[in-house]
Amino acid sequence: MSKLSSSFYTTVQRNFDNAAALTDHPKGLLAQIRECNAVYQMRFPVKIGNTYEVIEAYRVQHSQHRQPTKGGIRYSAMVDQEEVMALASLMTFKCAIVDVPFGGAKGGIKISPRKYSVDELQKITRRYTVELIKKGFIGPSVDVPAPDYGTGEREMAWILDTYQTFSRGEIDAVGCVTGKPVSQNGIRGRTEATGRGVYYGLREACSHEDDMKEIGLTKGIAGKRIVVQGFGNVGTYSASISQDEGDAIIVGIAEWNVTLYNPDGIDIAKLIKYKKKKGSILGFPGAKALKDKDEWVSIDCDILIPAALENQITSKNARKIKAKIIAEAANGPITAGGEAILNKKGLMILPDMYLNAGGVTVSYFEWLKNLSHMRFGRMEKRFNQNTYANIIGTVEKLTEKSISAKEKRLITRGADEIDLVRSGLEETMVMAYKNIRDIKKRRRKITDLRTAAFISALDKVANDYIAMGVFP
Ligand code: GLU
Numbered sequence: 001m002s003k004l005s006s007s008f009y010t011t012v013q014r015n016f017d018n019a020a021a022l023t024d025h026p027k028g029l030l031a032q033i034r035e036c037n038a039v040y041q042m043r044f045p046v047k048i049g050n051t052y053e054v055i056e057a058y059r060v061q062h063s064q065h066r067q068p069t070k071g072g073i074r075y076s077a078m079v080d081q082e083e084v085m086a087l088a089s090l091m092t093f094k095c096a097i098v099d100v101p102f103g104g105a106k107g108g109i110k111i112s113p114r115k116y117s118v119d120e121l122q123k124i125t126r127r128y129t130v131e132l133i134k135k136g137f138i139g140p141s142v143d144v145p146a147p148d149y150g151t152g153e154r155e156m157a158w159i160l161d162t163y164q165t166f167s168r169g170e171i172d173a174v175g176c177v178t179g180k181p182v183s184q185n186g187i188r189g190r191t192e193a194t195g196r197g198v199y200y201g202l203r204e205a206c207s208h209e210d211d212m213k214e215i216g217l218t219k220g221i222a223g224k225r226i227v228v229q230g231f232g233n234v235g236t237y238s239a240s241i242s243q244d245e246g247d248a249i250i251v252g253i254a255e256w257n258v259t260l261y262n263p264d265g266i267d268i269a270k271l272i273k274y275k276k277k278k279g280s281i282l283g284f285p286g287a288k289a290l291k292d293k294d295e296w297v298s299i300d301c302d303i304l305i306p307a308a309l310e311n312q313i314t315s316k317n318a319r320k321i322k323a324k325i326i327a328e329a330a331n332g333p334i335t336a337g338g339e340a341i342l343n344k345k346g347l348m349i350l351p352d353m354y355l356n357a358g359g360v361t362v363s364y365f366e367w368l369k370n371l372s373h374m375r376f377g378r379m380e381k382r383f384n385q386n387t388y389a390n391i392i393g394t395v396e397k398l399t400e401k402s403i404s405a406k407e408k409r410l411i412t413r414g415a416d417e418i419d420l421v422r423s424g425l426e427e428t429m430v431m432a433y434k435n436i437r438d439i440k441k442r443r444r445k446i447t448d449l450r451t452a453a454f455i456s457a458l459d460k461v462a463n464d465y466i467a468m469g470v471f472p
Contacts, residue, residue, distance in 0.1 A: 008310045009086040011336045016089070019454030022445055025462045029471040033092075033461050036062045036085050042131045046124050048116070055109060057128050059137045059145075062088035062104040065464045068141055069105035070095060070360060072148025072179075073128075073155070075121075078309070079108035086310075087148075090331055090353050091360070093457035098357040098432045100364040105143050107132075113150045125155050129162040138163060140175030140370070146363050147179040149309065152233065153191065156180045175370035178363035187366040187376075189421035190359075195237020195307075196422070197358015198329045200429035202303065203246055205325065205350055208437070215324040215348050217302055225263075225301040227252035227323065230308030231271075231281055234329045234356065238305050240268040248303075254296030255281050256308075261299060262287035297321055306333035313338040321347070328352035343448060351450040353457065354436055361428045365421055376421065381414035388412035432456075 013034065020030045038061040045052045058081055061069045071091035074084075084106050092104025109128055113121060132138040138145065138159075147156060156179045163176040180186035189196070202221055206212060209219040217224070226248050228239045235253075242248040249265040257280060260266060266287045274284050282289070290296075297304075297317045304323035306312050307330050313321070315337030325348045326334065332352060334342065342349060369376060389412045396402045403411075415423075440452035465471050 007335060008332050009082040009089075011332065011339075012086045012089050014336060015450060015454060016458075019451045019458060022443070022451065023455060023458055023462070025458070026471060029462055029465055030458075032465065032471075033063065033065075033458065034089075036060050036088055037064055038137075039081065039085065040132075040135055040137055041081060042128075044127050044131055046120070046127055048120055055111065055124055055127075057107070057109040057131070058084040059107040059132055059143070060084045060088035060105060061137070061143060062106075063092040063461065064103045065092075065461055065468070066095070066101050066103045068102055068139070069143045070100070070102035070146070070178075070363065071104055071106040072146045072359070073107035073109070073151050073159075074148040075109050075111055075113045075150030075155075076309075077110060077112040079110040083310070084108040087331055092461065093454060094353045094357045094360055096457035096460040097354050097436070097453055098361050098428050099460075100357075100360055102144075102360070102364070105145075106148070107145055121155070122158055125158045126162045129159045130166075133163065133166050138176055139167075140170075140172045140367070144175065144363070144367060145177050146359070147233075149232070153179055153181045153184075153186065156186075157184050160184060172371055175367050178366040178370075179359075180366070185370055187362065187369050187421060188416075188418040189425070190362045190366055191233065192237045192241070193362035193421075193425060194234045194329070194356050194359035195239075196241050197361065197425055197429050198234065198238040198305065198307075198327060198355055199241040199246060200358070200426050201350055201355045201433060202242065202325075202327050204430050204433040205327075205348065211348070211437075215346065217324050222247035224248045224303055225251045226303045226305060227254070227296055227299045227301045228305045228307055228329075229254040229296050229312060229333075230306065230330065231255050231275065232308070234359075235305070235307030236268075236272060238307055238327075238329050240272065243268050251301050252296055252299045253281060253287070254293065257293065258282045259290040259293045259296045259299075260284055260287035261290050263300075303327055306330050308333070311335050313342070315341060318342055321345075324348065325350065328355050331356065339450075349448060349450060351453045354432055354449070354453045357432070358425055358429060361425055362421055365424060376417045377415050377419070381416065383414070385412050385414040388414075 040059045042057050088106035095102045156177050159177045164173050167173045174185040206221045212219050228235045239250050253260045275281050298320035300322045303325045305327045310332035313334045318338040318341035327350045436452045440446050446452050
């Protein structure tokens with residue numbers, strides 16, 4: 001096991017212990033919640049070119065207190081058992097915080113996807129799915145994977161197709177995986193969900209004047225200068241939605257090969273187009289490239305959003321940070337050593353298990369859609385439209401005044417699936433933040449949002465175990 005990922009798992013467990021010490025749940029119950037329930041390590045051969053490669057892969061189910069278990073599948077050369085265990089643990093707490101009724105899980109395949117052709121990736125993904133099926137580690141009521149670092153809707157479509165091949169007659173089979181293409185029983189708004197959730201969480205955190213004053217900022221996300229590290233799915237949507245809907249200024253974007261900086265703001269829509277065309281953000285004309293790409297950490301800004309991988313902010317670079325808020329869009333981006341420094345500096349850290357829970361929240365909506373076999377909004381959209389139109393008509397008659405056709409269209413619109421997904425996600429992120437903030441405010445011993453988030457999760461998972469009668 002690599003040293004880095006082992007420290008990631010240790011950090012998650014240490015943070016858990018710190019929070020657990022502040023609760024009065026029985027020791028045995030806390031020990032049960034802390035550990036991973038099932039770890040499936042597999043090796044399988046896949047023919048790549050003329051040779052066979054032995055692929056190393058994992059699926060970890062951290063907690064079955066609720067089922068199915070849920071969590072993404074990561075493709076990265078850094079994958080190892082402890083990394084997947086850390087990520088699976090975070091999924092349990094993440095789901096509890098946003099009231100998504102699943103246990104936590106995570107999968108990983110130790111490959112660098114860039115090194116394989118699409119056909120080879122398909123072969124690996126399908127074989128991995130078969131391994132999961134063989135051991136009962138996948139299914140709509142058992143364990144439901146989703147995208148993560150290095151995977152997306154293409155991989156989810158392969159997983160679905162493989163699962164369906166082996167599950168003839170299973171009526172809910174399409175609920176075996178989420179993050180699918182919309183045309184393959186996916187849901188609108190899933191691709192942007194994690195980034196959109198990051199935006200809602202940030203906007204909520206910035207809306208409390210007293211909290212902002214404590215860290216030397218003014219209320220509101222508008223005008224805040226943001227640096228985003230990582231321009232993959234999560235980083236891209238976090239940046240574009242914060243800019244478009246929150247009027248924030250994105251002053252820096254860091255990728256593995258370059259860090260872009262523009263104090264007046266980078267046009268994210270243009271950057272997305274540029275990356276699509278060139279395959280990288282390197283050479284983008286709307287910003288300057290910093291000499292040292294690792295200097296993203298010291299850019300003068302209000303909010304830093306690490307949106308790549310774990311262990312990015314460490315005891316080595318944490319002192320350089322000028323931001324007042326660290327928004328953890330990635331899982332585990334701050335090491336224990338880094339966090340100690342940031343806490344001393346009095347920064348606000350919005351913890352991963354809350355801030356990036358938008359992905360699994362919309363996955364939950366997708367799974368519900370799959371089980372109900374119907375698109376959200378189908379039943380009520382037209383009925384609502386007609387009702388609103390009747391109300392407007394009556395008001396117009398009574399007042400003898402009328403509104404324009406454009407205004408009428410706006411007011412009488414019934415909700416589509418995307419509207420419902422976004423409003424469900426917004427409600428979830430706002431309510432979860434209130435809950436965490438209340439816990440922090442109520443208890444003097446809790447001085448950071450991560451511990452508060454852990455306690456919120458721990459109490460919910462503990463109550464489930466108690467309700468089951470497992471720990472009377
Ligand atoms: N991989 C995402 C996460 O880390 C999403 C998981 C899911 O949708 O199940 O939260």
